[in-house]
Amino acid sequence: MHRRYKELRVWQSAITLVLATHEITRTFPLEERFVLTQQMQRAALSIPSNMAEGYGRGSDADLRRFLHIARGSLFELETQALIASELGYLDISLLREPIDKVFAQLAALIRRLS
Numbered sequence: 001m002h003r004r005y006k007e008l009r010v011w012q013s014a015i016t017l018v019l020a021t022h023e024i025t026r027t028f029p030l031e032e033r034f035v036l037t038q039q040m041q042r043a044a045l046s047i048p049s050n051m052a053e054g055y056g057r058g059s060d061a062d063l064r065r066f067l068h069i070a071r072g073s074l075f076e077l078e079t080q081a082l083i084a085s086e087l088g089y090l091d092i093s094l095l096r097e098p099i100d101k102v103f104a105q106l107a108a109l110i111r112r113l114s
Contacts, residue, residue, distance in 0.1 A: 005055040010105035014048035017098040021077065028089050036084055042054070043077040046070070047102065064113050071106050074099065 005011050021044035025037040047070045054066025077097050085092040 008051070008109070010109055011048050011051050013088075013098065013102045013105055014051065017077075017102055018044045020095060020098055024090050024094055025084075028084070030031050032089070036080060036087075036089070040057060040077060040080045040084065043073050043080060046073040047077070060113055064110060067106060067110050067113070069105070071110070074102055074106065094112060 017050050018041075021040055028037045050066045050070040050073065054063040054070075057063065057066070078095075081090065081092055081095045081099070084090045
């Protein structure tokens with residue numbers, strides 16, 4: 001891959017997901033600040049961060065490994081969003097589309113590199 005990571009649609013979509021996650025979790029109850037709020041923000045932040053780190057490593061093998069880590073963080077975020085929804089803290093539809101979009105883009109990139 002010769003493109004810079006910031007030019008990738010999947011990285012850009014992941015950044016949008018980070019921003020959406022931060023915006024949504026700001027409305028969570030204060031007692032969740034150091035638990036669910038922080039966990040969701042960290043999981044979201046980890047997605048584009050791992051993509052960038054994988055690109056920075058310079059090999060396709062490392063990139064694939066870090067893309068898989070990013071995908072794991074995406075599943076973690078999705079699980080936490082479902083829990084937050086069950087607790088009544090968010091409408092899951094607010095994150096469903098951006099999560100699904102990043103998942104599809106990540107899956108396509110991983111397939112392309114395999």
